Amino acid sequence: MNINNLKGYSKTLFIPILLLLCGLYLVPLSIFELNFSKIPGDFGDARFNNYILEHGYQYIIGNVHSYWNAPFMFPYKNSITFSDNLLGTMPIYSLYRFLDFSRETSFQLWLLTLFVLNYVCTYWVLKKWSNHIILSTVGAYIFAFSILLVGNIYNVQTMPRFIIPFLFYWAWLYLKEKQLINLYKLGLGLVFQFYCGIYLGFYTFYVLLFFVLAYLIIFRDKEFYRQFNDKTIVLKTLSAIVISSALLLPLMLPYYENSKIHGLKAFDEVTDTLPLLRSYFFTSKDPVFWQFLSEHGTKINLYWCHFLFLGALPWIAILLSPIVIFSKKVVKHQKQIILALLLGLALSMFFTLNFISWTPYELIYNIPGFSSMRSVNRIINTEVVFFILILVFVFKELIRVNTGFRRIILILPVLVVLDNLIYPQNIMRFDKQASVNEIENVKANIIIQNKNNLPAIAYMPFKNTEAQNTYLHISAMLATQELGLSCVNAYTGSYPKGYYNFWSKMDVPSYDHWVNLNKSDHQKIQIINEIGINEDYRTKVSLRSVESGKYICIDESIDNEIVVDRASANNWETFHLVSFNDSLVLLFSTHKIYFSLRDDDSKIISVDNLKNDRHHLFKMIHVGKDTVVFMAQNQKYVSLNLKLQQLFAIGEKITSNEKFILEKK
Secondary structure, three states, rough: OHHHHHHHHHHHHHHHHHHHHHHHHHHHHHHHHOOEEEOOOOOOOHHHHHHHHHHHHHHHOOOEEEOOOOOOOOOOOHHHHHHOOOOHHHHHHHHHHHHOOOHHHEEEEEEEEHHHHHHHHHHHHHHHHOOOOHHHHHHHHHHHHHHHHHHHHOOOOOOOOOHHHHHHHHHHHHHHHHHHHHHHHHHHHHHHHHHHHHHHHHHHHHHHHHHHHHHHHHHHHHHHHHHHHHHHHHHHHHHHHHHHHHHHHHHHHHHHHHHHHHHOOOHHHHHOOOHHHHHHHOOOOOEEEHHOOOOOOOOOOOHHHHOOOOHHHHHHHHHHHHHHOOOOOOOOOHHHHHHHHHHHHHHHHHOOOOOOOOOHHHHHHOOOHHHHHHHHHHHHHHHHHHHHHHHHHHHHHHHHHHOOOHHHHHHHHHHHHHOEEHHHHHHHHHHHHHHHHHHHHHHHHHHHHHHHOOOEEEEEEOOOOOOOOOOHHHHHHHHHHHHHOOEOOOOOOOOOOOOOHHHHOOHHHHHHHHHHHHHOHHEEEEEEEEOOOOOOEEEEEEEEEOOOOOOEEEHHHHHOOEEEEEEOOOOOEEEEEEEEHHHHHHHHHOOOOOEEEOOOOOOEEEEEOOOOOOOOOEEEEEOOOOOOEOOOOOOOEEEOOOOOOOEEEEEOOOOOOOOEEEEOO
């Protein structure tokens, strides 16, 4: 290549590179912030995907002996098969780990690399297909940086999709040229997409079927059928299918075995994720110019699954397509391409639409594999290629037949950036260091409490709530991953029978049930709490005063005040008692309100949230059968004031006022 050709080549890449850099700055880098301090999403799905990628890396370097038996949900096997696995792009993440980046930073760099790959691969395909630099650049920008992506960025398992544009292109070449090499490429590429993400693998297969069907309907290509009169072609075609299927088996067999044991998802579980027609015009509040489209769908069940608006440009192209189709200046072949794309998109959308009282997706659901898919809305990640191809080919013909459109094409790169401009500060994201700190706290408690170096732990913090449980379970998973331990904790797409109670409650009965159900040995598992003190046991109790015969109650009707005036023990009179070494105990209600010495001066026994001090701890001393007294941190006994019917840490000696009957539940 001479110097003049090199200069010309660099000029042709100026706009694509400029928009790539622009997209990277406006989307991932603005979300991460330039110091990489933020990660998109919350403490839930993003960190779970980080765990899965790190698990793959640990498997590569030999720290984990079985990939499918990830060390969470202990002692259950094949735990990875309850979610996507990200195997296809795990080497990218592992490369950054080999370069000594931290787990969290490698996750961010993995995401950043996927943005680049999604853009570059789409640009290459569109440029090869259309031979138009600006339109290819615009299409690549939509595929990599559109506001559609922003609505789905929390589900980062949909990010590895850079092979999908190639699949459309190889399918097109196979249909037009009938060369088997393109069928082999298509088959192998589809297998790779399954390894990148099973969800998008199935949905890519689905969309490609309609692409092929639309081509056959519009082009009426008799030669395509005639080629199968040749037995050699039939055998080679079958070999491509067999080879692709064989390569897919190692991935799919573990999931198949899982489905045989636990069954498939009921159709009712997916209906709320089926797109409505208005879902394609509904978005989040993050886009700068399309916020007015963020209100009309908020009453849809699981409305966050319906952010499917792609921006205005793809829809403008669809609206302008009749001009091309009915123009006498456009050759038949180009019209057929656009018609095939429009028909393929229409069929793909129709068979996933929810018409409220009926949906044709019931037919698709019965195809093997699709009944395991839960979030049908993610199909937009593959349908977007239809939108992009329609945009490219419609505008390409418009500028060819109408000189006025040529001026518009020149500003399309600016328009596509504005069309997809977002407020990055509005994106849900979390502080990377806050996550690291949380994991370090869990690790510290595990190290302190797992003195016998047991191979598994069950992280069961006292102050858990179902709203926080996702975060707590994942923190435990990440902490044990660093320590090379297994954990009973888990977060995944679905759960085996008997596990969900532990996930939601994280208490002793649900823990015992799970461990016993799986015939595991309790002696191999260390229960871990968040206050750094080894537990002896946890149980439920009621406490009745020996002096008054009344039960202690946390009265929720009067600001959770402790009173000793109840004749019988019900929910408000039932407490969790946790026993530690040295006879120390912790008492708290079923709603996670904790007994505490308010302060050393007032000596009042009150309730509050759990803090990192020792005012919640009492020494429990047995003074008879089922009779106990409690000593507070001020070294005084907890005593009943009969007149006030309240508790004070003022007892100097043990009398009937200090004694309580311990009734275990």
